[in-house]
Amino acid sequence: MVGAKGQTPVISIQGVTVKFGGIVALDSVEFDILDGEILGLIGPNGAGKTTLFNCLSRLYTPTSGNIAFMGESILGQPAHRIAGLGIGRTFQNVASFANLSVRDNVRIGAHSDTRSNPLFDALWLPSVRREERKIDEVTADLIGWLGLEDVAELPVGGLPFGTQKRVELARALASHPKLLLLDEPACGLNHDEVSELGTLIKRIRDERGVTVLLVEHHMSLVMSVSDRVVVLNFGEKIAEGTPDEVQKNPEVVAAYLGDGH
């Protein structure tokens, strides 16, 4: 496990199993994500990558096993507390607030990082104005950082797929997450956009100090940005190591070529 920036695990996945009726979507999966690293998570379709993401964001509850974030189990937390703890995410198929503007989408991303109550909000009290200013600053910063100024006031639903994905990224970053989960961010992007995305993921880690868990089918992207890679197949972890190690692993090669199954 070389290549990691730090040695403290940000999140530790401990024997996580998820069953849907007869299907075992995850089978005792176990690995750590270290502070400041970019960890690639790969595996063929249906391997269980999104299922693991959904466990990390508490949309699913594992059948058994534990997930510890910064040393504490998150399994007792409801889904809406996860962002506040410092875990942000994007979705495999974009999950935007389609009728709202790009700016409002990003503002909503800052929800977990800010406080208000409906009564004060309706009266637009000074405390509300202060909080809104904070939200607006974070939002403007991210909109600039991700080059979304031109579309900032447009409803997200009508924007191209690639732009929507960037909006989701901005939205996830607005809560200043410690750990960012990216589910296939390159899906649907063209060649240039993918290489831009690679640069961007590194900048998110380097400039914003965010640890990244990257699920991706685009191998050259995963291998170029990841410090380490974990490989899932049929719900089981079959390999873990540096990109080089993983690519030489015969089991991984077999899984991708479809041998042995």
Add this chain to the structure above:
Amino acid sequence: MTQTVHTNAQAPSASVPPYQPAPAPQAKLLSLGNIVSLLVLALLIAIPIFSEGFFVFQMTQMLVYATAVLGLNLLTGINGQFSLGHSAFYAIGAYTCAILVELGGVNYMLTIPIAGVVAFVFGFLFAFPALRLEGIYLALATFALAVATPQLLKLNAISDWTGGVQGIVMFQETFDVPVPFGLPMDPGTWTFYLTLFVFAVVYVLALALVRSRTGRAMMAIRDNPIAARSMGISLPYYKATAFGVSALVTGIAGALNAIVIKFVAPDSFTFIFAVLILVGMVIGGVGWLQGCLIGGLAMLYFPNIAEVFDDIVLWVANIGGFADALPSGNEMQQQFIRLSGVIYGVILVLIIYLAPSGAGGLLRAIAGRIKRLLS
């Protein structure tokens, strides 16, 4: 190894735009929306100056309905929850006002905010069991609430308070709404301005709420509940709050209605009235709060559509010379009352087909056309 496994990827292109903090645009004070709002407000203020009597009363009623439409729109348009039961919250507001004024001797103006708070509590409490219900099931639960409300109000056990089937006649001692501060106005004009004031305050607060963090959370839930949860938004909290706030606004409308009509009775608050609020919201534009005045107008005139239809049939019959063939008098009225339900339905379906986003959508489409023509 698969063809995609190439580690030595291309040099990262530096085409990510450089970091530039862009200021968030400040809301302009003299935006088109604000100018239109002020014009409409001026127009409303002028109504009692240039007209009197029945028309002022109708416009008062329209403002009351507009408030109710605003309330429902906060739930359905902003938060994406359905309700066929808003007649119930309207009734709660109306009865709170009537009971406090007649039995408690409370100043009627003071009962307006109290009615809002009482309706909020009912709405919030109703929402909790209803939280797990989606779409058609929520519609059914609220429908049940609407159907039960008039029956509950008729219960003997509480008839000392509610007046049972008879309801409550208000302002029995003064015979009319007392005009405060010795203002030189007739009660009709005064109730108009009181209603306009309350409507304006509620409208401004509702718009402020929608623009705030709370409002954005509600809209996020409407657009994508799963993503909303992952952004840290508690669904139970914001859905119940939306229900409560919506009931609050609708309850205030109910209290205003009691003051304007000077009378409350169970059968004014049937399921039909809940549907009428829904019609007002659809015509005004779901999710477009500014459309509530149009919705109020629609609620005011929609029930008259059957009468208009009635007149048209008679007119055609007279010209065509087959007036004798029509059923006469009472019998004809009976038939048209039955027909009116069908006509409402047909018109509503037509509106939903032709202008699915209501008046708001139409206006925006027209504004867009004009802008394109000008540019």
